Amino acid sequence: MRTPSALRLAAASAVAAATVLAAAATASAHVIVDPSSVPKDTTDQTFAFRVPNEDDDNSTVKVEIDFPTDHPVPSALVAPVPGWTDKITTTKLTTPIHTDDGDVTEVVSQIVWTGGQIAPGHYQDFTVEFGALPEGTDKVVFKALQTYSNGNVVRWIDEPQAGQPEPKNPAPVLTLTAATGDDGDSPSAAPGATAGVKPAPAAKGGSATTTTTTTTTAAAGGSDSTARGLGIAGIVVGVLGTVAGVLLGRRGRGGDAGTSA
Structure with missing residues (x-):
């Protein structure tokens, strides 16, 4: 008895x-950038935009990540994702970013992945290497659009505010902490990364005006990753x-x- x-x-x-199950589901529900925090002087750091599928019946078929233009990322390399094709849009700056290796006049403003699928109950990492980080800011906000096979679009564009409840569709945010004081080198991009735009390693401020587009195609094949949180x-x-x-x-x-x- x-x-x-x-x-x-x-x-x-x-x-x-x-x-525990509820917490795992909540933690994996948003589009995030990983790692979410790095020192300001970090260079050659690989970041993953992690996109989970929240729909029980439909697959994710398109992912768009918009880069900020007020504090642009001065250089980026896009790694191929099996089964997906990436389209990289670049923006010319009216005020060049001055670096030790010369002026940066063109930066990545948007990356769109299509052609693949993220099945229900799965997530996919879309990997990009940043050669350097923006100066003059403590955070970098990326806006993400997630399109499902039934045509629904989830807009992860709301910027979280300190002291306020988390918005329903928070944008991925990269927090920049105090500089380490050394060369700031971090692990480089995954093997097989394809070039987007990578002009130079160090950055200062600038503003965007016109755009051009470059397209690279990822290798075919592969399958979705299983959710670590679950x-x-x-x-x-x-x-x-x-x-x-x-x-x-x-x-x-x-x-x-x-x-x-």
């Missing part, structure tokens, strides 16, 4: 498991269930022993 304490323990374990949640749930079972079993054996005595 199960005691009230054992029942309470089992109920608590179930609630904890449900909380895997972790499953492990946690399994551990909680095992602990609850062991404790309930011990209490049951204790009660039987008392009855036979």
Whole structure:
């Protein structure tokens, strides 16, 4: 016979498991940039725009990432994503960005991926290497548009505000922390990255006016990645269930022993 304490323990374990699953689902629900925070003097850093599929019935078939033009990213390389084609739009600056290697006059303003699919219950990383980061700002806000196979478009464009609740569709935000004081080198882009626009490694401010477009095609084939968050949640749930079972079993054996005595 199960005691009230054992029942309470089992109920608590179930609630904890449900909380973990809910947290994992929430954490993976937004389009994000990963890593989400780096020092301002970071160079040659690989970032992944992680796009989860929130629709139970439709696949994601198009992803658009818009780069800021008020504080432009001075250089970027786009890695091929199996099964997807990337289209890179560049913008000419009215005020060049001055670097030790010369002036940067053209920057990436938009990348669009099409041709592939992100199935329900999966996510996809779209990888870009930044040769340098913007100066004069503590954050870089990217606006993302996610198109589903039924034609629905989710606009991840709302900028989170300090002290305010998170918006329904928050834009991916890269936070820039204090400079490290060294050369700021970070891991380079994944092997096989295809060139977008990478003029020079260091940056100062500038503003955008006109645009041109360059297209590169990613290699075909491959499959969607499985969601890490759900895997972790499953492990946690399994551990909680095992602990609850062991404790309930011990209490049951204790009660039987008392009855036979």
